[in-house]
Amino acid sequence: MRTITKKVILTGSFAVGKTSLISRFVYQKFSATYKTTLGVRIDRKTVELPEITINMLIWDIGGEQTQLRVPETYYLGSSGVIYVYDISRPSSFSQIHDDLAYLKSKLHDIPLVIVGNKTDLLDPVTLEEAKQLVPVNTHFFTSAKDGTNVESLFIYLAKQLVNDPSGI
Amino acid sequence: MNNQSQQHTLVEKYLMEKLQSIILQEDRRQIQDISGSLQNLKVDIDALNHEFAKMQGGVSMLVDNLNNPEKLDARVSPLVNMRIQQLKKNFYQEFGYEVKETVKEELESSKDEFIEVLYPIIGKLVQRYVRYQFDIFLENAQKGIGNTFSVKWWKQIFHTLLTGESMTERSVKAAMPAQVEEVFVIQSFSGLLIGYYSRSNTADPDLIAAMLTAIQNFVSDAFKSESGNLQTIDHENQRIYLHNFYKHYTATVISGATDAATAEKLNLALSDFSSQHIPAALTEIDDSLFNGVSRHLREIFEDFDPT
Numbered sequence: 001m002r003t004i005t006k007k008v009i010l011t012g013s014f015a016v017g018k019t020s021l022i023s024r025f026v027y028q029k030f031s032a033t034y035k036t037t038l039g040v041r042i043d044r045k046t047v048e049l050p051e052i053t054i055n056m057l058i059w060d061i062g063g064e065q066t067q068l069r070v071p072e073t074y075y076l077g078s079s080g081v082i083y084v085y086d087i088s089r090p091s092s093f094s095q096i097h098d099d100l101a102y103l104k105s106k107l108h109d110i111p112l113v114i115v116g117n118k119t120d121l122l123d124p125v126t127l128e129e130a131k132q133l134v135p136v137n138t139h140f141f142t143s144a145k146d147g148t149n150v151e152s153l154f155i156y157l158a159k160q161l162v163n164d165p166s167g168i
Numbered sequence: 169m170n171n172q173s174q175q176h177t178l179v180e181k182y183l184m185e186k187l188q189s190i191i192l193q194e195d196r197r198q199i200q201d202i203s204g205s206l207q208n209l210k211v212d213i214d215a216l217n218h219e220f221a222k223m224q225g226g227v228s229m230l231v232d233n234l235n236n237p238e239k240l241d242a243r244v245s246p247l248v249n250m251r252i253q254q255l256k257k258n259f260y261q262e263f264g265y266e267v268k269e270t271v272k273e274e275l276e277s278s279k280d281e282f283i284e285v286l287y288p289i290i291g292k293l294v295q296r297y298v299r300y301q302f303d304i305f306l307e308n309a310q311k312g313i314g315n316t317f318s319v320k321w322w323k324q325i326f327h328t329l330l331t332g333e334s335m336t337e338r339s340v341k342a343a344m345p346a347q348v349e350e351v352f353v354i355q356s357f358s359g360l361l362i363g364y365y366s367r368s369n370t371a372d373p374d375l376i377a378a379m380l381t382a383i384q385n386f387v388s389d390a391f392k393s394e395s396g397n398l399q400t401i402d403h404e405n406q407r408i409y410l411h412n413f414y415k416h417y418t419a420t421v422i423s424g425a426t427d428a429a430t431a432e433k434l435n436l437a438l439s440d441f442s443s444q445h446i447p448a449a450l451t452e453i454d455d456s457l458f459n460g461v462s463r464h465l466r467e468i469f470e471d472f473d474p475t
Contacts, residue, residue, distance in 0.1 A: 003455040005374070007358045039386065042378040057360065057378050073385035077358025 003046075003053040006161050007077055010060045011070070011103070012084035013092045017117040020144035021084060021153075022060050040074055047158040054158045072106065080111045080161050082153070087116035087130050087141060096136055111160035116141045119148060346424035348469045349406065352377050353446065353461055355416050357385075360453050362416055362446065363461025365469050380419050384410070399431070411438050415450050418442075422474050430474050441468055 010018050022043055041060040046053060059078070061070050081103055086092040093116075103112065114136060119127055120143040131141070139156070142149040233239040255262065275282055352373060353363040359381025364373040384398055397417075401408040409420045409431055418438050422430065445464045447457070 005360050005453045005458075007360055007378075040382050042375055042382065044372065044374050055374070057374060059378070059382070071385055071389035073357070073389055074382065076385075077355065077360070079358075 001048075001051070001053050003055055004162070005055040005057065006079040008056050008058045008157065008161075009075060009078045009081045009107075010058055010084065011081065011099075012115075013086070013095070013099075016084045016086040016089075016092050017144045018060055018084045021082075021115070021117060021142065021150060022058055024144045024147055024150045039071075045154070047154060049155075049158060049162065052162055054161055056154070056158070056161075075103075075106045078107060078110065080113070080157050081107060082113045082115055082157065084115045084117050085134075086118045087127065087134070088118045088121040090130070090133055093134055093136075096134070100136065111157060113139045113153065113157050113160070115139065115153060117144060119143045120145045346422050346426050346430065346473075346475045348420060348472050348474055349423050350419075350421040351465050351469050352380065352419040353416055353442075353465065354381060354419065355450055355453065356412070356414075357381070361458065362450070362453055363458060363465050365462060365465035377419075380408075380410075384417075409434050411435050413439075413442050413446075415448075416442070416446060420469075420474075425475075427475060433474060437468065437472065441465070 010022055012018055019041065022041075039061075043058050043060065045056050045058060047056060048054075059074060061074050083096075083100065083103065085096060096114075100112070100114075116131070116134060116138045119141050122130060127141075131138070140149045140153045142153060144150060233243055347367070348365075349367050350373075351363075351365040352361060354360070354377045355362055359378040361374050361377040364377075366373070383401075387398055397412050398410050400410065406421055406423045407426055409418075409422065411418045411420070411431075411434065420434055420438070422434075441464065445461055
């Protein structure tokens, strides 16, 4: 089976669970202790699709207050972006329009997946109310803690990376 | 009447006694049996009483032994010693598996503590190794000095005059010969690995390539440099040479003594390599491209002399 390698950016505001998401996906585990990401952390994960294997090099960027403080060159050459916010903390998606506009200005025509993380922190009713507050269309609501939708998210992105419009 | 009556009474009495004798014969036998059993029971009880008295004596002695450490020690020690000897002899058979599993589990769960304990010991070993290598270096340098005014020395003098390379540089290079350890061919900006050669295959090359790219990006960003790039990174006794091409760059790890000519020699070799084996349009990196480039890297750099 053919294998291709792709660079993927994982970004979003600080403390939204980006590093935990990647830990859950890459190592199938969740670290309960949050550790502020220093600059960039790079992990590798292979996703096997029926026709092709995708070797994803995931650049876990930032943890900064805004996207503007992340070195621009980190985004170069990437084939996909995952933007993560914390569904239980509205301040984490208060700047989502600006952040997405910035990402789109730097990364043209590549798949961008928007993720609302930490669903485990809300009960079903509050979760539905919180979803109404998010000003953009979210592709996946995930929980790095219990694994909800994490695998699906990365498989969806892998399919997008090989231009498979079927997604899930 | 009296006579007759008396006679009659005697007969009745006799008959009564006879009758009693006949009727109670069985009872008498049973009474005798019971009496015999009782006698036996009495004998048994006496014997039990005797045994009980003996046991009481034994229990008293046992209590006395338990309460007296010296006596207890005299009794128990031989047994314990015997058991210890048995355990010593058969420890592996009896507890080998459990001990092995426990040690394995403890080591896995306490890696950090383990390293902390071992670190000073490893440090001493490394120190000793460095001292040993330095001694070898001094010995080689000494040999070089010992050749002064020999034919070899005159040859070196002429070499120095022709190339500008000092004798010290030559001595150091002879003592610590340079060697290409690893070569990474990396797509610029994305940091994806296009090809890789390693003498030892010690780390994950994909992640190293990405991190090298991140370091380059960070330096460019920090110093607001658009055209300048990192050229070398030094780490312990190794130097990483970075050569930038248009759509890719290379990182070559060299151990040993290098000089000013090393970068240029590498640059020439890598330029030739890139023009021959790296496609001009690098739209996608797949395993076919990676394997081809890596094979060519091995062919060129396995016996490459970087000095």
